[in-house]
Amino acid sequence: xxxxxxxxxSIKTVRKTRSVTINPxxxxxxxxxxxxxxxxxxxxxxxHGSQGCSTYPRYNIARHFRESAEVAVSSLAEDAAVYGGxxxxxxxxxxxxSRLNPAAIGxxxxxxxxxxxxxxxxxxxxxxxxxDAMRIFPASTPSYxxxxxxxxDNALRTLVETLAVKGEPNNKINIITGIINPxxxxxxxxxxxxxxxxxxxxxxxxxTLDTPILPGGHKPVLPDGGTSLSDIADSANSLGTLxxxxxxxxxATSLMKKFNVPYAPDPAxxxxxxxxxxxxxxxxxxxxxxxxxxxxxxxxxxxxxxxVHHYMYGKKVAIFGDPDLxxxxxxFCAEAxxxxxxxxTATKHKDFxxxxxxxxxxxxxxxxxxxxxxxxxxxxxxxxxxxELILGNSKGKDIADxxxxxxxxxxxxxxDRVGVYRYSIMGYNGSIYLLDQMTNAIxxxxxxxxxxxx
Ligand code: SF4
Numbered sequence: 001x002x003x004x005x006x007x008x009x010s011i012k013t014v015r016k017t018r019s020v021t022i023n024p025x026x027x028x029x030x031x032x033x034x035x036x037x038x039x040x041x042x043x044x045x046x047x048h049g050s051q052g053c054s055t056y057p058r059y060n061i062a063r064h065f066r067e068s069a070e071v072a073v074s075s076l077a078e079d080a081a082v083y084g085g086x087x088x089x090x091x092x093x094x095x096x097x098s099r100l101n102p103a104a105i106g107x108x109x110x111x112x113x114x115x116x117x118x119x120x121x122x123x124x125x126x127x128x129x130x131x132d133a134m135r136i137f138p139a140s141t142p143s144y145x146x147x148x149x150x151x152x153d154n155a156l157r158t159l160v161e162t163l164a165v166k167g168e169p170n171n172k173i174n175i176i177t178g179i180i181n182p183x184x185x186x187x188x189x190x191x192x193x194x195x196x197x198x199x200x201x202x203x204x205x206x207x208t209l210d211t212p213i214l215p216g217g218h219k220p221v222l223p224d225g226g227t228s229l230s231d232i233a234d235s236a237n238s239l240g241t242l243x244x245x246x247x248x249x250x251x252a253t254s255l256m257k258k259f260n261v262p263y264a265p266d267p268a269x270x271x272x273x274x275x276x277x278x279x280x281x282x283x284x285x286x287x288x289x290x291x292x293x294x295x296x297x298x299x300x301x302x303x304x305x306x307x308v309h310h311y312m313y314g315k316k317v318a319i320f321g322d323p324d325l326x327x328x329x330x331x332f333c334a335e336a337x338x339x340x341x342x343x344x345t346a347t348k349h350k351d352f353x354x355x356x357x358x359x360x361x362x363x364x365x366x367x368x369x370x371x372x373x374x375x376x377x378x379x380x381x382x383x384x385x386x387x388e389l390i391l392g393n394s395k396g397k398d399i400a401d402x403x404x405x406x407x408x409x410x411x412x413x414x415x416d417r418v419g420v421y422r423y424s425i426m427g428y429n430g431s432i433y434l435l436d437q438m439t440n441a442i443x444x445x446x447x448x449x450x451x452x453x454x
């Protein structure tokens with residue numbers, strides 16, 4: 001069923017050769033596009049497709065972030081398959097405008113509207129009246145290509161390419177987040193604040209998907225927060241761009257090509273080495289010095305690694321999820337002296353295998369690389385290579401149960417625990433939190449007489 005390809009250094013890349021996918025830990029493009037649009041201030045995502053194409057993302061958002069999400073849909077039905085979806089999309093744009101009066105509407109296409117071949121750009125343009133202040137961003141997100149990460153990347157690139165304009169230098173750094181949690185964004189903002197560096201987050205769900213209830217019980221329909229349209233326009237004038245998730249980096253490439261904004265595509269800042277690299281990049285771009293507080297945070301992470309080394313050394317860990325997070329966590333586990341046996345991602349990315357192979361070479365590990373595959377394949381390889389701990393989203397629960405090992409949840413979606421989105425696994429502080437979660441999961445499992453796992 002599987003093909004194990006020998007590569008130099010005896011590292012194996014496992015490829016799925018089945019013609020069926022079983023339990024894929026990935027979602028369709030509109031899911032990612034909606035998350036990108038939700039990080040923009042006053043922007044309402046509009047799915048040009050059938051009802052279910054918006055219900056399914058909203059369901060996942062509600063379960064993960066415990067927030068209700070305003071996601072509009074053009075409600076295509078059988079007649080649209082014959083006559084096209086222009087009428088529905090035009091009505092949908094008018095309805096969203098009259099009911100919510102947003103600053104912008106972010107459109108994402110679906111399997112159906114892409115197959116029909118609707119000219120979404122033209123329909124959107126025609127739906128606006130002359131002088132209309134509301135902006136419309138039409139992203140092409142066909143769901144039979146790529147995954148939720150492709151959708152995020154396409155929507156963000158659409159936003160940047162539509163809005164970015166050359167102006168005066170702004171002395172800021174663009175931070176492309178990708179699909180990470182509000183807690184992660186807050187931690188990165190905190191690091192930048194300590195370094196006294198100004199930034200533009202592309203995009204920013206730290207408030208829009210973790211919305212406070214204000215005094216008097218007030219919670220606005222369109223949440224506060226998110227990156228303003230003017231800040232996105234100003235991203236062309238920044239000192240440079242750093243991407244937390246390189247899978248969302250095409251907007252950065254576009255800014256580099258069109259406006260000469262430098263782009264440093266480095267791994268996600270999880271663990272010591274990757275966070276060091278992130279901090280060094282900030283210093284290089286901005287000229288900032290590393291403040292004492294950041295040095296202390298790094299020192300606390302090193303101390304945490306020492307504290308738990310005797311629990312974690314040699315522990316087998318299997319990791320699945322989105323490629324940027326998985327490859328960074330694999331490196332962090334190796335830094336902690338653990339033995340990452342399997343690294344799996346459903347979304348292919350050119351940096352994934354090289355990242356893992358670099359860790360294998362540096363730490364003399366033998367992590368199996370599974371790319372573009374599913375949780376069935378992951379489970380098969382876990383059975384043969386072993387795991388005392390699994391890291392991944394909630395979809396890994398059944399595998400953890402079958403193997404009788406704990407599951408530490410990260411990534412998206414996490415629907416069988418609350419609050420995961422509030423905490424960070426990034427930067428020095430976030431890495432300490434992740435390390436503590438892993439250690440406590442192993443300790444809790446070890447001393448649980450019934451071996452009840454989490
Ligand atoms: S895969 Fe296609 S049909 Fe299914 S929810 Fe996504 S866009 Fe809609």
